Amino acid sequence: MAPAQNFVAGNIGSPSCVAEETQWVLTSEQVEKTAVxxxxxxxxxxxxxxxxxxxxDCCPKPLCVLETLQVSACVNGTPQSSLLIQAKINALLVPTNAGYDNKTIIPNQVYQPLGSCPCDLTFRACDVRCCCDKDCSPEELKLFVSSCLHGPFGGQVSPAPDYQCTVQASENTPDWFPFLCVNSPLENNPYLGLFYEGDTIASKPGPSFQRPVLSAPVPVNAYVQGSPILTINDQYFTIPQVSCVQCGGLVCENVTLALDYKFSWKANDITNVTLTRTVGTITLDRNVVLTTSYSAVFLNGETMNxxxxxxxxxxxxxxxxxxKLLDTGLIKRTSINLWKPVSDGLCYTAEKKQILFGENSTSxxxxxxxxxxxxxxxxxxxxVGSFQAALVTGTYVSKSGNPDPLTMTGWLNISFLTLNSSPVMEVTTDSCYGIPSHQHIHVWSxxxxxxxxxxxREIHALQVSYSLSTWAVECGGGDVSPCVxxxxxxxxxxxxxxxxxxxxxxxxQLKTRYQINFTEYDCNRNDVCWPELVFPITKYYTGEPYSQSLAKGLILVFFFITASILGTPWRQIRQAWSSAAL
Incomplete structure (x- = not known):
């Protein structure tokens, strides 16, 4: 068992684990294994x-709270550490008049700015950090006098230009400044010329979140772009908007997470409507609001296009x-997917991504x-098995990249390696065996x-297999809450x-016995290639006609032999031969 921990707030003094009566409420929450x-x-x-x-219960003065607290961390009634906290809180200033019952008179913007105090946005109320607001009392100004808004939005141009006569204490003042400065109030600033007389524009009705009132459906003989889709009973075919489902308790079974409509049309007729319904089981430890999404896609042509x-x-x-094979004998296309985690990475909110040919991937x-x-x-x-089975919804895989949905010759059966169906004897109550936690798809091409x-490239076979694992709650690292x-x-x-x-x-091509045994003469497996010594007189040399290269090669051989006969080495050989004969 972990030692009992608690936190106590009190006045300044020696750290104590005895709770004192204060105007504060102290709460603690475990956010991580080692953080509170x-x-x-x-x-x-x-x-x-x-x-x-x-x-x-109210504040008698604007400075409502000025207090120093001592928070002590205790273990089994013994203080371990303490922290001093100084609280300085000002009273909440609520205007007595909402300021929306009367209209504000805006002066002519051509001759003067929108107001001498542009940050005064609330009528008969003090705006925070607006020091030129006449509605602010001296007590209210003290709260933000050190952080007033500067510049034209605060009522003044900041900083003042160098040519103003009021700027006499500025550094690096030129020598002509006392005689040629401009004496003009700061309210007369260049921003005055940015205001122009405008005109009013009538507002247009915006979108409403209320359900629109639809007129009575009128049957049509042929659909055109923008025509409403009608049912067999001459009623509007409508798709629900995004809806929320209140789900409480511990498990929500067979909850509709998404409805995806696919309309196929040709000429002026709708040829097929396909609805894909995504259903899941949600298991959580608190009340949540689930959002169901709806979508509609229109495809030009038959479903096979x-x-x-x-x-x-x-x-x-x-x-x-x-x-997958339909009752009509037509093969309807589906996809083989992997996990695509988003946001928090949970399987309940994860999306799916199609596997791409030739690209290995794990998710x-x-x-x-x-x-x-x-x-x-x-x-x-x-x-877990239903989560994994939702990734592969088809039973066939196309051999080529442009399959024919009307014939079975271009499709292969997907091989599913079934799991061991024999019952597993659970020896403990805090672990589970045989969880199909990993799904592997192997494609041979x-x-x-x-x-x-x-x-x-064509697909020769596709196999889906599973790896089983054991799941057990871990209580290491000082966090025993999952086990408790x-x-x-x-x-x-x-x-x-x-x-x-x-x-x-x-x-x-199979290698010959010569290539296997005499590898020292193989130019592809050695740095030195002896056959290349006579490369200029071989047929592989294409720099000039073969007859010319052969003639030049023979001339070089002749000069080499002549030099050898007439040179020093041959003379030394003759002398040695003569001395040996004598």
Whole structure:
């Protein structure tokens, strides 16, 4: 058990763990494993007392609180450390008149500024930091006299220009200054010429958050752009706006998170309407408000006219095309996705991203799990399994980048490695085994040909497998709250990955026995290549015609032999031969 910790606020003195009666309320909150947020809150109101008012809850003077407190941190009733806090709080000044019952007379802006005090924005009320506001009392001015607004918005031009006669104490004053300075009030500033006479423009009605009143639907024979979509009962086909669902307790099952409509049209007719409904189970430890999103997309043409990923082979960086067989015999395109965490990184708010051909990737999200969730391992496995299964909704994968949805020859079955369905015996109540926390997608591809010099890659097989792990609440690091509080959650990762592998189609020409045994003569495997010594007289030399290079090479050989015969080495050899003969 961890030692009992508490915080006590009191007057200045020796640190004490005995709570004293003050006008402050002290609260503490554990924000991290080694951090605690301590907050002091004043129990009295900051309203300034009226005349002859004896209510102790208000402030008798503008300086409402001027007090020094001592906050002590205690463990098992023994002070460990203390902190001095000086509180200086002024009373809240609330104008007695709201200032909106009368109109403010604005002078002609052509001849004088918008006002001698532009920061005076509230009628018959003191504006904070506006020292030229005539509505501010001396007591109110004392609160912000050291931080008044400067410049034209505060009523004056700051700093004053050098040519003003009032600027006599400025540094580096020129010698002509006392005779040629300008004597003009600061209110007469260049900003005066920036105001012009304008005109009023009638306001237009803005958008309303109320439900619009729709006229009675009129049946149409053909749709045109902007026409309302009608149902079979000649009623408007409407899509709900973003709605909120109040969800309380611990688990919200089968909650609709999103509805995505896809309208396919051709000429003046709607050919197909597809609705994708995203459903999830939300598990939280407090009341939350869930937002359901709706969207509508219009596609020109039949449902099969969707962007391809190659022609015909897959292009690197294009999405892998999956599909599922409909009752009509048509294969409807779907996608194979990975996790795409956003904002807080939780799986409940995570989005999905399509896997791209030839690009290996790994991503994941976080799932909050409490000790109480670990007592329902079967439900936890099903929840994680449903999250992972939502990534791969199709049962087929297209071989090429432009599949035909009417024939099955261009599609392959996606291989799913089933998990071990045998029941797992749970030996403890604080851990769960066999959680499918990682989903791996393996794609094998090969080159089926070359079109205009570009290799055409096709998918040969696609396999989806899972890795099982054990989840248990950890209470290390001094934080024992997850083990003490059954509703305290910890974050566990759910990951997904994809790997692409190329199947070799050509292993190359087999090497000869000479290339294997006599590697010292291989120019591709050695720094010194002996066959290149006679390169100019070989057929690989293309700098000049072969006949000329051969003739020049033979001439060089002749000169070399002549030099050897007539030179010093040959003469020494003859002398040695003659002496040996004698």
């Amino acid at each position: 947020r301590v907050q002091l809150r004043l129990t009295k109101s900051l309203r300034l007392c009226g005349k002859n008012e004896t209510n102790p 969707e962007p391809n990923s190659g022609n015909p082979g897959y292009q690197v960086g294009k999405p892998v095309i999956a599909g 994941g999200c976080l799932l909050p799990v409490s000790q109480q969730n670990l007592t329902q391992c079967k439900f936890l496995r099903e929840t 090969l080159i089926k040909g070359i079109v205009q010099g570009e290799p055409q 509080d059954p509703m305290k959650t910890q974050l566990f990762p759910i990951t997904s990955s994809v790997t692409f592998s190329d199947i070799p189609t050509n292993i190359g």
